[in-house]
Amino acid sequence: MYLVSESRKKLESTFRLKYKMCNVTHDIYSDNPTNHEINVKEAAVLRCISTENNFFHLADTYAALNLPSLSNHKYFSVSTHIAEVIRNTAWECMKKADQEETRLAKDVKDVDHQEAPFITVIADGVWCRRSYKDNYNTSLRSCKYFN
Structure with missing residues (x-):
C-alpha cells in the first residue's frame, strides 16, 4: 500500500492509502472520529x-x-x-x-x-x-x- 494523499483540518489529519494489488483505497485518521471520549x-x-x-x-x-x-x-x-x-x-x-x-x-x-x-x-x-x-x-x- 502507498500514501495517496493527506488532508489536514487544524489538528486532525486524514491519510488516504491505496493497496497496490487491488487498487482499493482506505482512510486512516490521526484522531479516531468514532471516539466520543x-x-x-x-x-x-x-x-x-x-x-x-x-x-x-x-x-x-x-x-x-x-x-x-x-x-x-x-x-x-x-x-x-x-x-x-x-x-x-x-x-x-x-x-x-x-x-x-x-x-x-x-x-x-x-x-x-x-x-x-x-x-x-x-x-x-x-x-x-x-x-x-x-x-x-x-x-x-x-x-x-x-x-
Whole structure:
C-alpha cells in the first residue's frame, strides 16, 4: 500500500492509502472520529487549562512544531465545553463523596438528634495549606450537613 494523499483540518489529519494489488483505497485518521471520549482539539485545550496556559501558549507550541493550530474562536469554544465537563465531573464527584461520607457518619452514629450526619466538608477545592503573603490555611471544619 502507498500514501495517496493527506488532508489536514487544524489538528486532525486524514491519510488516504491505496493497496497496490487491488487498487482499493482506505482512510486512516490521526484522531479516531468514532471516539466520543476526547478528541485531539479537546486534549490540546485541556492540556492548556491544566497547566494554566492559554491560547497563545498553544499557538506558540504548534507554531514551533510547524503544525496548524486552533483559531482563537475555536479555542474559546472548546475551552467552554471542557470547563462545563470539568464542572459537571467535579459536581458528580462531590455528590458521590457526600453520599459516602453521609453513609459512614450514619454507620458510626455520628448524627444529631434529627439523624442528620456530622460530616467534614471542604468546599473551596484548594490545597490544604498555601501561603501568598497572608499565611492562608484551609483548616478542616466540622459542620452539620442536612440532606
